[in-house]
Amino acid sequence: MNIFYRQLRRILGAPFFLFLLAAFLLWNGFLISQKMPMQREINLINDIAGQTGIHINADFHQKFQKIADASEADLRTLYQAKTKQAPADDQKMLYALTETGLPLTGSEQDRVRDISATLNLGNAVQNHAEIYNGFDINKRGTYFLKEVGADASLTSFLKPNYAKLQQRVEQIRQDGEMDTLFFPGTTYAMHSFLYNTLLKSILMESAILGVLVMLYSVSFEFMHGTQALTYTTRRGRMLTLDQFGASLFTGLLVPLFLLGVTLPVYFSKFHYSNLWDSIVSCGMNAERNGMEIAPYVTWEPMTIRQYLWTSIAILFGLQVIFCLFAFVTAVLCRNSYIGFLGYALISMALLALPSMISPRSLPAYLTACNPITAWSICRAWLTQVGSAAVYPQYIPAILCCWGLLSVVLITFSLRHFRRRDL
Amino acid sequence: MHILGYELKKIFNWKLLLFMVAFTGLFCNMFLNFDLDYQGHPPIEDYEIGKIMVNKYGPTLDQAELQDFIHTDYQKARQEINSRIAKSKAFQDAKVSTLKQYEVLDNQASTTDEQWKQKQKLFDALYAVDNNSSKMDKPLPIYMYQEMRNRTEDFKISSADWLKANLPRFAPDEQKFAKQTAAWEDAHGASTLPDFPILNSWSDEIQKYLPSLLILNLMILISPVLIREHRSGVRDIAYTCKKGRPLLRTQFAAAMIAAILTELVLLGGFLLVYCFGAHHDDLLFLDCRISSIHGLIYGCNLKFWQFILVNCVLMFLCAFSFALLSFALSRVLKNYVAILAVQIPVAFLGSKFLNWIMENALTEFIAQPQWIVLCVAILLLPLLFCVLLIHREQRINLLD
Numbered sequence: 001m002n003i004f005y006r007q008l009r010r011i012l013g014a015p016f017f018l019f020l021l022a023a024f025l026l027w028n029g030f031l032i033s034q035k036m037p038m039q040r041e042i043n044l045i046n047d048i049a050g051q052t053g054i055h056i057n058a059d060f061h062q063k064f065q066k067i068a069d070a071s072e073a074d075l076r077t078l079y080q081a082k083t084k085q086a087p088a089d090d091q092k093m094l095y096a097l098t099e100t101g102l103p104l105t106g107s108e109q110d111r112v113r114d115i116s117a118t119l120n121l122g123n124a125v126q127n128h129a130e131i132y133n134g135f136d137i138n139k140r141g142t143y144f145l146k147e148v149g150a151d152a153s154l155t156s157f158l159k160p161n162y163a164k165l166q167q168r169v170e171q172i173r174q175d176g177e178m179d180t181l182f183f184p185g186t187t188y189a190m191h192s193f194l195y196n197t198l199l200k201s202i203l204m205e206s207a208i209l210g211v212l213v214m215l216y217s218v219s220f221e222f223m224h225g226t227q228a229l230t231y232t233t234r235r236g237r238m239l240t241l242d243q244f245g246a247s248l249f250t251g252l253l254v255p256l257f258l259l260g261v262t263l264p265v266y267f268s269k270f271h272y273s274n275l276w277d278s279i280v281s282c283g284m285n286a287e288r289n290g291m292e293i294a295p296y297v298t299w300e301p302m303t304i305r306q307y308l309w310t311s312i313a314i315l316f317g318l319q320v321i322f323c324l325f326a327f328v329t330a331v332l333c334r335n336s337y338i339g340f341l342g343y344a345l346i347s348m349a350l351l352a353l354p355s356m357i358s359p360r361s362l363p364a365y366l367t368a369c370n371p372i373t374a375w376s377i378c379r380a381w382l383t384q385v386g387s388a389a390v391y392p393q394y395i396p397a398i399l400c401c402w403g404l405l406s407v408v409l410i411t412f413s414l415r416h417f418r419r420r421d422l
Numbered sequence: 423m424h425i426l427g428y429e430l431k432k433i434f435n436w437k438l439l440l441f442m443v444a445f446t447g448l449f450c451n452m453f454l455n456f457d458l459d460y461q462g463h464p465p466i467e468d469y470e471i472g473k474i475m476v477n478k479y480g481p482t483l484d485q486a487e488l489q490d491f492i493h494t495d496y497q498k499a500r501q502e503i504n505s506r507i508a509k510s511k512a513f514q515d516a517k518v519s520t521l522k523q524y525e526v527l528d529n530q531a532s533t534t535d536e537q538w539k540q541k542q543k544l545f546d547a548l549y550a551v552d553n554n555s556s557k558m559d560k561p562l563p564i565y566m567y568q569e570m571r572n573r574t575e576d577f578k579i580s581s582a583d584w585l586k587a588n589l590p591r592f593a594p595d596e597q598k599f600a601k602q603t604a605a606w607e608d609a610h611g612a613s614t615l616p617d618f619p620i621l622n623s624w625s626d627e628i629q630k631y632l633p634s635l636l637i638l639n640l641m642i643l644i645s646p647v648l649i650r651e652h653r654s655g656v657r658d659i660a661y662t663c664k665k666g667r668p669l670l671r672t673q674f675a676a677a678m679i680a681a682i683l684t685e686l687v688l689l690g691g692f693l694l695v696y697c698f699g700a701h702h703d704d705l706l707f708l709d710c711r712i713s714s715i716h717g718l719i720y721g722c723n724l725k726f727w728q729f730i731l732v733n734c735v736l737m738f739l740c741a742f743s744f745a746l747l748s749f750a751l752s753r754v755l756k757n758y759v760a761i762l763a764v765q766i767p768v769a770f771l772g773s774k775f776l777n778w779i780m781e782n783a784l785t786e787f788i789a790q791p792q793w794i795v796l797c798v799a800i801l802l803l804p805l806l807f808c809v810l811l812i813h814r815e816q817r818i819n820l821l822d
Contacts, residue, residue: 016763023767208766216759223653223757337646337758341441348448356451 003235007246010220011213017250020212021257024205028262031197032269038188040110041117042270048121049181049274056125056179064125071118078111090119124184128283131295132178137165137384153362161391165384168297172281177301180278185287190270191280191296192287192379198266199311200378202258206319207375210251211326215339217247218330237418244327251323255315276305280383296383299392307382314381317399321371324406331413347372365391374398425665429676433647442639446688449638453631454692463562465618467569470561472616473706481710481725482611488577496574499567503548506563512547516540521567524548576716581608584715592719595789599721603713606723615710615726617717623701625781628692629733633776634769636688636741641769643684644677644748645761652756670815674749674808681745685738693734712784721788729784736783739801740776744768746804753811775800 011017052063075094076087082102087093096102097112104112141162145155172178183190218240221227231237278285280302286295298307326343333339354368374381374395381395474495479487503521507513518524524544530537548564581604592600607613651657660669697705708727713720724732747768755761779787779797787793 014759016760020763020766027767212759212763219759223759225653335758337649337762338437338441340758340762341438341445341642345441345444345448348445348452352448352452 003239003242004246007217007242008249011217011246011250014216016216017209017213020205020209021254024209024258025261027205028198028201028258029265031201032262032266035193036269039269040113042183042188042190044114044117045121045181045183046271046274048118049278052181054181054275054278055176056128056181060125060181064122068118068122071115074111075115075119078108078115082108094119120187121184124187124284125181129178131283131286131293132169132173135169135295137169137297138162148359150359151361154360154365157362157365157391161384164299164392165297168281168299171301172279172295172297175301177279177281178283178295180282180284182275182278182282182284182304185285186293189287191285194266194308195311195379195381198262199315200375202255202262203315203318203375203378205258206251206255206315207322209254210247210319210323211329211340211343213250213254214244214247214323214326215330215336217243217250218327219334219336219339222334223336240331240414240417247327248320248323251319251326252316255319259312259315272304277303279303280307296379298383300382302382311378311381314395314399317395317403318371318374321399321402321406324403324410328406328409328413331410331417351376369394369397369401371398371402425669425672426676426679429673430680432650433643433676433680435646438643438646442642442684445642446635446639449631449635454627454635463565464569465622467561467565468573468616469618469703470566471569471573472614472619473703475614476706476710479614481614481707482607483577483614484611487611488574492574496567496570499563499570502563503567507548510547512543516544518544573716577612581605581715588715593789596719596721596785599713599785599789600715600719603719603723604715606711606713607715612716613711613714615707615712615714615717619701619704619707619726620712620718620729623704624729624733629780630777632692633737633741633780634773636685636737637744637772637776638769639684639688640681640741640745641748641765644681644745645752645765646758647673647677647749648752649755649758649761667815670753670812674812677749678742678745681742685741685745689734689738720784721786722784724784732784733780736780737776740779743801743804744772746808750804750807750811 048064048067051067052060072090075090075097079085079087079093079097082104083096088096094112094116097104098116141158144150145158150158185191216223220243221230221239230239233239235242280296280298283295286293302310329339329343330336333342350367350370350372353370354364354373357364357367475483475491478495479491483491500521507521507524508519513519513524516527518527527544528541585601585604589597589600651660661667663669665672704726708725708730710726711723712718712726712729713723748765751761751764751768755764782793787797
């Protein structure tokens, strides 16, 4: 236990570790700052959700109407005050206030933003059900299969998934999952930002630090020329296990720390407090996906809160896999520089592999079942986005298969290390 | 000289070279697409029209040549559509026999559902023939006609009228570029260069990813140079030799030679693939001017080949400054993990920085020269860093 702590202290005190951690935190801060121009609107929508509730029903419409009426009244007052003209159509008044170069004070600009966000929200609420009108995944899927010229194996693999998803779409329509309030996806794209930008970035940073820490710790003796001395001690080659334990522990501390700092900052800037129980698959959360606007159809009904926690759990699962493979690399490759480059090269190859294989056949989908590709599609871990559906077992399959593979490789590499002529 | 050779041999480690080859291959596969990029419509047709124009009229097109184009190629494209319409059953049913009739019908507002459906039917009939996915990479008559129409109408607008309509949308600094380009086109004719060889190839891919490829390769090669030596303890022995402290200068020279060779090989390889690969047709436009009031406005009105050359030189110089930085870091840091940890953010930010330079070098930087000064200063910092390190090497107390 003493050795474990000493190893841990060595890692946590390493300048490179602290430097990278600080650099990553700064980068995450920068990412959040990029979204700041929308902060006022996002927080306003959260406040409105507090007043109206998240379920879009008759009661919601009644409460929201009062807010919308107040906004419109405010718009008319402001428009009259600034232009000295009689009130006109809402859009025209907003255009006149924002696009014609009228001088507005800071508080007036804020008022215009609030009004605009409220009216936009009203439109989004009115149209929220449209996204699911005629949303037929079977039809889209069949078109996609025809477009790529899918062979029999791919068709038989994807078609049941499309059918299952279509059932989910029906369920979403009937259970009222689509009738919950969220930040309009086409305007603010908060789901994409949180998962495809922020969480993706955190996973990448965690993986980089996890791999470097593993290489640093396991190769430490070789790096400093102390292997001859270390391996003559009683603990000997078993020291690698302590190094592994300490590195894995640190590898898990990294995402914990990054998430622990980044997400509170994010949620303190962009308030979700009234929307945690909204449903991810709601019509409001539809976002642009390539040429089309599509909702996030989750495989199971999930609230925003459940989705976030599950995504975080998956992130930790993937981080464990990244660290386990880094350990294999560190044990097999004494030179940590070559080891890291090899690791990066294999990761790149895994990412590129699915696109190198013909999309007509099943292997392109099976080769995409790897942790690196999973990292690249962070926002779609628990949902179906687009026609090339990932299957419901995608994440469990990655965690199980790659976890198992890493355990086998670790066993092999440790055996190899025990017998190696040092 | 012998030592320089040995140092070069050490830098060109076969494992690293092998890695660089694999990495470059994968990187090109993922980001630098050397397949024909001009897919979909209208890029293919726009590109094809550019080819016709440059083959017939050269790099510029004056008003007389434009009239000739309208009377020959444009009319031919129009006739082809007319003959298609004449053969189409949907058009026969709608009693539309010419393109002109269709255009008149299409421009009328649909007041009833039936009218709207009829319009849709004709539209489908006209485009369905062409929307065959197997023909997606070939120019199609209807789009050829439309693009020719758009382009000729565009070229008919006089520079003065264009300036009147478009000048306000330019930033004050860039308005003079628009005026310069308009004046040049008044005197010499409009550039026949289509947008896509620059927009699709250079702006979207090459300027974005090639600098990153250069930076990453140089960092991979140069970063471990001195760390390897530090780890093996050779430096202490070297200090006792006749060459002693000046060895760092030789190592610096070797690293820079290696960087230059690597850059030349990478850029040369890229240009070879560019010239002899799918972009071979782009070479037709080498003599065309890049700045045009009908396309993109640049701060300096270079020919397309000059634009390529300027881009390559810029990439070369910028990437070289990152090689200098890698060498300096290799001297300062003591182990591989530390240098990797520093190089990861440096490579990321460096790629973004270079991308920004490449995007703005011929537009905003020329309008606001202070940006050029800032960039040069940033790029010279690594050189200064290296010079200081070499200078320090002469005076450092080795016995402490």
